[in-house]
Amino acid sequence: MTVQGLFSSRSAAAAQISARPRFAIVGRGFSGMMMAIALMKTVRLPFHMQLFDPNSSVSGGQALSSARASTILNTRVRDLSVSVGDTDDFNDWLCSNAEFRAAVPAAIPGFRQIFVPKDIFSDYVYQRFSEALSARKDITVQVCHDPVVAIRRTHGNRFLLESANPANPLFDSVILATGYGMPEIEDPARDPSPVRAQRLIARPHTVLLGSGIRVVDHLLQLRDAGYQGQITIVSRRGFLPQSHTPNSADPVFPAAALPSNLPEILRFIRNACREAEEEGRSWQSVMNGLRKHARSLWRSLPAHQKRQFNRHLRAIYDSHRNRLPEAIYARLQGELASGNTILRRGVVGRQGLSGIFFRPAGSACDEVIHAERILDCRCRGPQLNSPLLSSLQNQGLALADELSLGLAVNQRGQPCLEDGSTVGGLFAIGPLGLGSLPDIDLVPEIVSQAYAVGEHIAERFYPKSKAV
Numbered sequence: 001m002t003v004q005g006l007f008s009s010r011s012a013a014a015a016q017i018s019a020r021p022r023f024a025i026v027g028r029g030f031s032g033m034m035m036a037i038a039l040m041k042t043v044r045l046p047f048h049m050q051l052f053d054p055n056s057s058v059s060g061g062q063a064l065s066s067a068r069a070s071t072i073l074n075t076r077v078r079d080l081s082v083s084v085g086d087t088d089d090f091n092d093w094l095c096s097n098a099e100f101r102a103a104v105p106a107a108i109p110g111f112r113q114i115f116v117p118k119d120i121f122s123d124y125v126y127q128r129f130s131e132a133l134s135a136r137k138d139i140t141v142q143v144c145h146d147p148v149v150a151i152r153r154t155h156g157n158r159f160l161l162e163s164a165n166p167a168n169p170l171f172d173s174v175i176l177a178t179g180y181g182m183p184e185i186e187d188p189a190r191d192p193s194p195v196r197a198q199r200l201i202a203r204p205h206t207v208l209l210g211s212g213i214r215v216v217d218h219l220l221q222l223r224d225a226g227y228q229g230q231i232t233i234v235s236r237r238g239f240l241p242q243s244h245t246p247n248s249a250d251p252v253f254p255a256a257a258l259p260s261n262l263p264e265i266l267r268f269i270r271n272a273c274r275e276a277e278e279e280g281r282s283w284q285s286v287m288n289g290l291r292k293h294a295r296s297l298w299r300s301l302p303a304h305q306k307r308q309f310n311r312h313l314r315a316i317y318d319s320h321r322n323r324l325p326e327a328i329y330a331r332l333q334g335e336l337a338s339g340n341t342i343l344r345r346g347v348v349g350r351q352g353l354s355g356i357f358f359r360p361a362g363s364a365c366d367e368v369i370h371a372e373r374i375l376d377c378r379c380r381g382p383q384l385n386s387p388l389l390s391s392l393q394n395q396g397l398a399l400a401d402e403l404s405l406g407l408a409v410n411q412r413g414q415p416c417l418e419d420g421s422t423v424g425g426l427f428a429i430g431p432l433g434l435g436s437l438p439d440i441d442l443v444p445e446i447v448s449q450a451y452a453v454g455e456h457i458a459e460r461f462y463p464k465s466k467a468v
Contacts, residue, residue, distance in 0.1 A: 020140075021047045021461045024161055024171040026148050026388070028053035030443070031177035031430030033129050034450045037082060040132040040139065042454030045462045048140045050171070052161065054147040071118050071217050074241070074324055076248055078112040080121060080443050082128050084451045088112070093124050113247055115325040144168075150391035157424055162391075173457055175413075176428040178382070204229025207356060207369055209348055210377035211235035211315065213322055216332055218377050219341060231341040232369060234358060237315035238345030241322055243329035245284050252281060253289030258297060262305040265297060266313070287320050294438040295411075303402050310403050321439070344369075382406040382432050397423050405435030412452050424460075427453050 023039060025032050028051050039049060073080070083089035094100050094111045100120065107114050133141060146163035151174060154160050158170040206222065206229060208215050215233055222231065233240070254272050259265050269290065273283035298306070309317075324332065335341035349357030355370040383389065384400050389407070392398040398415035401408040406428075407415050413429040414422035416436075429449050431441040439445050 021173070021457075022169060022171045023047060023049045023457065024052060024159070024174045025049065025177055026052045026161070026174065027177035027179060028055065028143075029177070029179045030125065031179055031446055031450070032175075033125050034082060034446055035175050035177050035429060035453065036141075037125075037129050037132050038084075038447075038450035038454035039457065040136050042451060043458040043462065046138040047461070048142070050142045050144060052144045052146070052148050052163070054145055071221065072115045072325055072328060073118050073121055074115065074213055074244070074322060074328075075443060076112065076244075077114055077116060078248060080124075082125055082447055084447055089128075090121075090124055093127070094120075115244075115328075149387045151388065151397070151426075152391070152395060153397060153423075159425065172461070173425040174427070175453060176388075176407075176426075176432055177430055178388070179431050205371045206231050206373045206375065207371040208233045208375050208377050209235075210379070211237065211240055212318065212377070212379055213241055213324070214377040214379060216241060216324060216328065218375055219335065220328070220331060223335070229372075231335075232371070233341065233343045234348055234356075234369070235343065235345055236347060238343060238361070239315045239319035240332065240343065241324045241329070242320050243326055244323045245282050246326060249282050249285035249288055251289035251292065252276060252285045253293065258293060260300050262301060262309060262313075283320075284323065291439050298438050306403055310405070381434075392426075397426060398428070401433075401435030403435050406432045407436075409433035409436045411437065411449070412456055413449055429453060 021043075023043075025035050025039075032051065032053065036049060036051060039047070077091050077094065078087055081087050081089040081091075088110075091110050091112050094116070095109070104111065104114065144163065144165065146165050148161050148163050150162040152160045152162065155170055158172060159174045160170055161168050161174065204227070206227070208218055208231060211233065215235075219231060219233070254268070254275075256268075259268050269286065272286045276286050277283060301309070323329075336343060344358070344360065346358055346360040346363070349359065349366060351357075351374060352368060355368050356374050357366050358369050359366045382405070384393070384404060384406070389398070392407075392415070393400065396417065399408045399417060400406070409415055409428050409432070410422060413427040413433055415426055415428055416422060429440075430446050433440050437445070437449075440449065
């Protein structure tokens with residue numbers, strides 16, 4: 001081949017690649033990796049995919065980012081498959097892992113009912129991503145570590161992602177998968193406190209802020225590392241996660257017509273839980289059944305009742321929805337019973353040199369909780385005032401939901417505008433849509449949504465392509 005022919009061939013190849021649809025995924029936590037897997041499984045013809053995330057390593061998002069080897073997921077293996085339609089995929093992966101099978105022999109022949117460490121699940125997700133990528137020789141994938149600060153629609157219906165790289169190309173579809181916004185999480189192994197605090201406390205003392213799964217993770221990590229000091233959990237509402245049942249509770253829910261206002265819905269659910277326990281089942285089975293109705297119930301509520309739920313009931317709902325494995329729950333209760341860990345309900349104020357200002361529930365006065373170390377374990381909501389999400393709202397590409405919990409989206413994660421329309425090619429999946437779609441922060445819901453987005457994109461660019 002002549003030199004001229006070689007350059008002509010390369011130019012033709014480059015033109016062919018540039019003509020492919022270009023898809024951008026912002027975020028490489030679980031939602032982002034799941035979206036990448038779904039695209040590779042559903043869009044069966046060539047495309048280019050670019051993953052944006054300032055973190056150099058793949059993580060499980062905010063919910064998994066503090067994982068230690070001893071940290072256990074609060075969801076059973078049977079509910080963690082990343083393969084739509086195959087709930088046994090994670091179980092099969094564990095069964096094929098000789099090292100894991102040798103370490104957990106009691107669960108053979110299957111692991112569907114057990115809870116596994118978070119790093120095991122992250123390994124599974126990354127391997128499924130790698131396998132999907134290896135099977136697609138016809139696509140190109142690029143990873144960019146520059147943070148995306150804005151998204152603009154330009155050149156018709158294409159999108160420009162603004163970052164530190166001024167040469168970013170245009171994209172045909174953009175999927176926001178930033179989870180809760182991925183704030184910095186303090187490391188329990190690090191002691192950031194001033195020396196002065198050491199002289200104001202009689203014994204080592206750590207304060208944990210929050211009341212969810214991450215608080216329990218940090219508490220047990222500290223104890224596993226040998227920490228013997230006092231631990232105080234400070235929570236606004238004071239509701240810690242409840243316990244799972246020994247085996248998975250099959251979802252049940254009354255067949256009666258559901259009420260349409262918040263007080264009646266609460267009475268309906270309480271009665272259903274009581275009746276289930278009287279019949280030998282568990283309240284957990286009712287809560288599992290409630291998930292199938294949560295979105296229709298949420299949509300039926302007027303805005304003022306949604307705000308009431310968010311102010312007064314969300315903490316209770318989350319404590320019964322995000323449950324702990326029995327063994328972890330028993331350790332938590334043991335900690336509280338011993339008095340070495342205490343739970344205080346109230347409002348946290350500013351942090352001082354020797355501790356943190358705190359107003360107990362029912363009190364009009366602040367006090368100072370003296371501590372050598374303060375760890376914020378609260379799960380932050382999506383940062384609607386961040387440059388990235390602000391850019392979308394300022395350009396009319398997205399709106400905050402009516403409670404400002406995230407972006408207003410439809411079932412597929414497409415941002416909903418005031419006139420009811422959506423923006424073609426733009427999606428916000430996972431926890432970004434929690435204000436519109438209850439439980440969209442759970443793995444099965446994220447998996448289903450990711451595949452729905454992938455199928456929609458496949459139909460848009462390749463109408464005759466079919467998912468596998």
